[in-house]
Amino acid sequence: MRGRRLAWLLVPGLVLLLAGFLIPSVIMIFAPPETAAAEVFARLGQMLTDPYDLAIIGRTLGLGLIVTIACVVLGFPTAYLLARSNSRWSGVLLAIAIFPLLLSSVVRTFGWLVVLGSQGALAQALVALGVVSEAPQLLYTPLAIVLGLLQLFLPLAIVACYSALAQVDASLDDAARGLGAGRARTFWTIVVPLSWPGVVVAATLVFAGSVTAYTTPYLLGGSRQRMLSTQLYTYSSTTIDWAAASSIAMVMTVLVFAVSAISSLIGRKARVE
Template sequence: MSNRLRAWLLATPAILLVFIFLGLPVLATFATTFGDPKGPFSTYAAFFNSRFRMTVLWRTMEVALVTTIISVAIGFCTAWVVARMPGRIKSLLIIAAVFPLLTGVVVRSFAWLVILGKNGILNNFLMKIGAIAEPLSMLYTQGSVIVAMVYLFVPLMILTLVGVLEGIPQDMTDAAASLGATPAATFRQVVLPMAVPGLIVGAVLVFTGSFTSYATPQLLGGERQMMMGTFLYQRAMVTFDWVGASTIAAVMVVVTLTTVLIMSKVARKLNPMAG
């Protein structure tokens, strides 16, 4: 048996699994959106002309973007410190970041339900210290969704960036400093350019992850803060509008794939190692 044939035979079961159970069903979903008797693009026209659907789309974009910006900022600063800690403390901090990451999304969103609820911990605390007289309604707001999403994605950002920042040799920053660069200049001209590819990878993971999330907007946003994920579920399983749900699905795929493609192009261009 030739090596070529053997290689393909070994890879075939996995290729078939992806093709039959991912490729075909997802293509079928796309096909559904073009089958409308009013013309192939009428479902999309309906989507982009509907005020409600556009509100959901923009809200999801906004939540995902704000989540990404906050997670990148917090993740970068934390990873910077973690990467510079001595071995033992570093391992402990990495464990502390991995633990929430491996804990399920339902459990982690539930925690914020307990904290932000009307009779929740935060309201009780604020009333006890006399900061507020009436409990605030913090749940089912854009803010509560963003807080829980940031909570979801900061560990991922930290772990992605610790590896990247560790890879920047100390000699580089030392050399810059010894040549007279201020810490700020060293950061801007040496550290940041080398960290950019990692930052972009992390940011793409957070953006696509929050753009397509379901459990967190369902629990903390509810009907009032409908996002693309919850909207898709509602259309498919509550109103049984499968064409509408397929259109939402197609929009989600286009947005995420476009983001991934554009950002990986940008990352390649900005990578000082490749240039």
């Protein structure tokens, strides 16, 4: 009886998910306005053989993986220090680490426009230090996109890793060191395996957000460094090519689900071991 009541509680959320997300997504991908499904798949076939479109797919996948790896490498140690800190300021430090999540992505991205512009702080600093003779153009480069997405999703990675690390009993660290294990060995053989599900969740969320983000790639990459999200906007709002837009949406969906499936397999294998 209790299980049946709990199941009924899920019904409103499932209905909202079905009506507000799944059905519109399927229509957008397979049956866009005034376009047959055959046209969508024909355009998808062209996209997968066109060097220009393949370059955009490769750039999106590559930058997404770079941002994911960077967020995990930087976010996990930060989350570990925060989770193991006994300082009374640990809560304040955690709030500072995740504070960027409270700011609009547009605001954060515009900050990079100021820093990376030809007259920006970073370019002027490089000139002042004598590293370069004239201010370099750092905007509209892959580096600019990576920096913007890194700032955008690093707090998310910290939160996901922190939630997993907080559930790992700190006394296990003391027990391992009491048996002769060093800090590094304790970290890699105790902490990382037990908190691996949080790492998998962080990597999945960051990758999904990176390959589907629009504002940051658009402002920092411009037309020189197109990604799938910016190309999707061009097809749906500028050229009004619904078949091409649906094809890109299909590719983005497949990428996200494929990485999510791989992450789930890795997390499941880690738990088994």
